[in-house]
Amino acid sequence: RRRQRQMCIRDSHGMKQNFSRVERGFGWPAFWKSEGFRNRVAFRRTYHLEEETSFTVYSNAIGHVLAGEKKYPFGKKITCGPGEVAIAVHAGCIEAFPCIYIEGDVICSDTGWMAEDYEKDPQPAGKSKYFTRPEQNPTVWEYSEKVYEPVSVTEYNGGTLYEFETELNAVLEAKFKNGYQPVLICCGESREEAIAYFKEKEEPYKVELIEDLPEDAEISFYQQGEFVDLCAGPHLMSTKPIKAFKLTSLAGAYWRGSEKNKMLTRIYGTSFTKKADLEEYLNRMEEAKKRDHRKLGKELGLFMMHDAGPGFPFFLPKGMTLKNTLIDYWREIHKKAGYVEVSTPIILNRSLWETSGHWDHYLDGMFILGDPHDETKECFALRPMTCPFQYQVFLNRMRSYRDLPMRLGETSTLFRNEDSGEMHGLIRVRQFTISEGHLILRPEQLEEEFKGCLELARYMLDTLGLGEDVTYRFSQWDPNDREKFIGTPEQWAEAQDAMEKILKHLNVPYTIGIGEAAFYGPKLDIQIKNVYGKEDTLITLQVDQMLAELFGMEYVDVDGQKRRPYIIHRTSLGCYERTLALLIEKYAGAFPLWLAPEQVRVLPISERLHDAAQAVTDRLKAAGLRVEIDRRNEKIGYKIREAQVQKVPYMLVVGDREAEEGTVSVRARGEGDIGSMPVEDFLARALREVAEKKR
Numbered sequence: 068r069r070r071q072r073q074m075c076i077r078d079s080h081g082m083k084q085n086f087s088r089v090e091r092g093f094g095w096p097a098f099w100k101s102e103g104f105r106n107r108v109a110f111r112r113t114y115h116l117e118e119e120t121s122f123t124v125y126s127n128a129i130g131h132v133l134a135g136e137k138k139y140p141f142g143k144k145i146t147c148g149p150g151e152v153a154i155a156v157h158a159g160c161i162e163a164f165p166c167i168y169i170e171g172d173v174i175c176s177d178t179g180w181m182a183e184d185y186e187k188d189p190q191p192a193g194k195s196k197y198f199t200r201p202e203q204n205p206t207v208w209e210y211s212e213k214v215y216e217p218v219s220v221t222e223y224n225g226g227t228l229y230e231f232e233t234e235l236n237a238v239l240e241a242k243f244k245n246g247y248q249p250v251l252i253c254c255g256e257s258r259e260e261a262i263a264y265f266k267e268k269e270e271p272y273k274v275e276l277i278e279d280l281p282e283d284a285e286i287s288f289y290q291q292g293e294f295v296d297l298c299a300g301p302h303l304m305s306t307k308p309i310k311a312f313k314l315t316s317l318a319g320a321y322w323r324g325s326e327k328n329k330m331l332t333r334i335y336g337t338s339f340t341k342k343a344d345l346e347e348y349l350n351r352m353e354e355a356k357k358r359d360h361r362k363l364g365k366e367l368g369l370f371m372m373h374d375a376g377p378g379f380p381f382f383l384p385k386g387m388t389l390k391n392t393l394i395d396y397w398r399e400i401h402k403k404a405g406y407v408e409v410s411t412p413i414i415l416n417r418s419l420w421e422t423s424g425h426w427d428h429y430l431d432g433m434f435i436l437g438d439p440h441d442e443t444k445e446c447f448a449l450r451p452m453t454c455p456f457q458y459q460v461f462l463n464r465m466r467s468y469r470d471l472p473m474r475l476g477e478t479s480t481l482f483r484n485e486d487s488g489e490m491h492g493l494i495r496v497r498q499f500t501i502s503e504g505h506l507i508l509r510p511e512q513l514e515e516e517f518k519g520c521l522e523l524a525r526y527m528l529d530t531l532g533l534g535e536d537v538t539y540r541f542s543q544w545d546p547n548d549r550e551k552f553i554g555t556p557e558q559w560a561e562a563q564d565a566m567e568k569i570l571k572h573l574n575v576p577y578t579i580g581i582g583e584a585a586f587y588g589p590k591l592d593i594q595i596k597n598v599y600g601k602e603d604t605l606i607t608l609q610v611d612q613m614l615a616e617l618f619g620m621e622y623v624d625v626d627g628q629k630r631r632p633y634i635i636h637r638t639s640l641g642c643y644e645r646t647l648a649l650l651i652e653k654y655a656g657a658f659p660l661w662l663a664p665e666q667v668r669v670l671p672i673s674e675r676l677h678d679a680a681q682a683v684t685d686r687l688k689a690a691g692l693r694v695e696i697d698r699r700n701e702k703i704g705y706k707i708r709e710a711q712v713q714k715v716p717y718m719l720v721v722g723d724r725e726a727e728e729g730t731v732s733v734r735a736r737g738e739g740d741i742g743s744m745p746v747e748d749f750l751a752r753a754l755r756e757v758a759e760k761k762r
Contacts, residue, residue: 111155116148130156261286265297272322273297311345312338315352324487355598360651361492367656367713369647369664370493378490378497380644385664388693390500390643392662394478396527397502397640404523406476406504411456413480417446422617423455424553428586434482434497449482454636457505458618461632466622471632472508472516479503481642493648494597501642506635507620513633514569517608521573524593524606524639531646531662532653532762533595537605539575540592541566542583552586554613563589566610587613590636598652605645609636657714657736661757667717668710669696669731672703679726683719683746690750692757707734717753 123144124132132139132154134147145152258277265273276297277286288295289302296302303309314336322328339345356362364370369386373379382390398408417439420426429451430439437446450456457475466473480500489495506516528534544552544559552559566589570577577591584590590609596602611634614620621629640646650658660666667687671680680696687694697706703720710718720732725743732743744752 111153113151113153115151119146119148121146124154130154258282258286261288268295308340309338310340311342312336313345313349352599358598358652358655359492360494360598360648363651363656364492364648369651372492376497377487378485378495380493380496380498386647388664389647389658389662392664393640393643393646394500394502396530397478400523400527401476401502401504401639404474404519406474408476408478409457409460410477411453411459411479412450413482414447414449415456417448419455420448423614424586424617425451425455428551428553432483432485434484450479451481451483453477453479453481453503454505454614455618458614458620461507461620462618466507468509468622468624471622472506472512474504474506476502476504491597491601493644494603496644499642499644501638502640503636503638506637507615507632508635509622509624509630510633513565513610513635514572516635517566517569517610518573520608520635520637520639521575521591524608524637527639528593528606530760531640531650532659533605533646533649536595536649536653538594539570539577540580540583540594540604541570541577542580542585542590542592544584544589545582548582551582552584553617554587558613559589562610562612566591585609585611585636587611588636593641595649597649603645605641605649606638607636610634611636655714658716659760659762660716660753661760663714663716664693665695665713665715666692666757667694667719667753668713668715669694669719669721670703670706670710671696671698672720672722674698674700676721676723676726680721683721683731686746687750687753690754692750692753711736717749719749 121144124139124141130141132141132145132152134145134152135150137147139145258280262274262277265277280286286297287299289298314334316335318333318335319330320333322331337345337348339348364386367385368383369389370383371381373381401408414436417426417437420429420433425433426439433451434449435446436448437444439446457477460475461473478500479502480498482498485495485497490497506520508516525534528537543563546556546559570591575591580592583592588609588611590607592604593606593608594602595605612631615631615634620632620634622632624630650662658664669680669684669687671677677696677698680698684694684696697710699706707718707720714736716736718734718736720734722732725731730743730745731749733741733749735741
């Protein structure tokens, strides 16, 4: 049977009328508007239960349920009645949109929403997350392009209460049903009042943040329980789905990143909807810590950082060997692919950067020598990229269509002034080495050359073992953010249409990143995640037709006419620092033989066998392998364990019998003892593995 209750509203003539309906779902949503920021107002709705009833009240506002002498929080199941039950929600703000949802069949009658003085200090509140009010009529609400008009308007204490009927119920139910203490979204319309509010609460850091906001910034608060947060948002609408959480670590942090300010405590934590998910995450993080390139880089002697230069890595001998191995591989592959290698300066005058547009669009990311705002004095900048430098190679003389495509490559050191909070080991640094290139070509060569760049990048990533870990993002411009980009909408449409056609023709699966393009052109970003799941760009392929115009780049075409070339900006390994960090984490420091900085360690079992072990070492080195000999006066078991900790791929044990027979006892990382074999047989095995770049 349907359970019904009596409800009272006022018609347009102010006469009361009664009608029946079941109270299951939202009570009437209401909108409160007041001219004063600190208005002590609450809304109360009183119900008379006809029998004992179990129900739960949810709301998008702060409040409680009163049943007799007891007060219950929203979200808690209540059993009470017969008798009166009151639901109170707090407004106390310029604008509020209190709504309630009652879960359970309730037979009752009620008095409707009533405004009353609130006994506690009100909190700032404000604009609804889900609704807007048309400027021409502030007493109605829009949602999903439909306008809802109030059925009741009540003046109280300097404000106005607008009530809405049940057609909004289905719209609101999904928004506000899910939990205890949902967020009250707040938006203070007065900067001074917002500052006064947090000064009263003795929160000087939030006051400072508000004072530093632009004059036209929207100042928004979010409230969860008793906590009021100064936040651009959003917060969770409800804490109900959170079933498991854990505080994971503490760290000291200077307020706003300056050592001149107070040291604060940063608390890290995480939460999940299931305990099993939390446990799986914590296990994954423990494994991630073991693979963290910062930890392994120190343990394996690959690189180090120094307090005097945050973001400027020091490569140690083993790390430099690893880096040079990648650079040599890049040279080998690109020479076969028809690239010519050049070398350009690391620093040039501001005039070059003004021409390229970097001075206007990338100045904050550059290291400047001189005053960038004083045009009367010479000013230089360390290069954050090589584009303008390599263009000078093209501009060295007049070019013909026969010179194109021109494939330029360079291993260069770049400098970018990253924020201190953005830096992370080798993944994001201020100085890095990159083998990047620029292809200068005719428009009709664009698709074929872009395809070649992508295939080259994929081939090299597959060789390294990273190909299976990447995704693709088609980064486009944002036409609503014209200050960030150069060029006309027509130029951007032409470049993006050309790239989209190429990507579809090559069947490249990609997502779209609006606003992620370079300021001069769209790009295909090859994305990868580090061991903690944070995504970064590893490789970029960019299509550019604008910088050629800025630099006056031309070639003489078949018909004798001068035309602008297209440019492809590209890398195939990304910057070596980031690639090395990802390789360390991918292999947990146990690199494939061809990459390993130390490929073989020779272990004599006693001092009298040093000469025999040295002979083995010399033979392997002469063949091109990277070999070390452990001459320490330690037991052979200890030497083996040390080599295993250092993740050396092969350990060759030289004992009396091996010295006499010209053999070595071979132990392979991950396999253990694989037996004794002649030195030449092992050498052939190792060289074959290196040549095949076996993983």
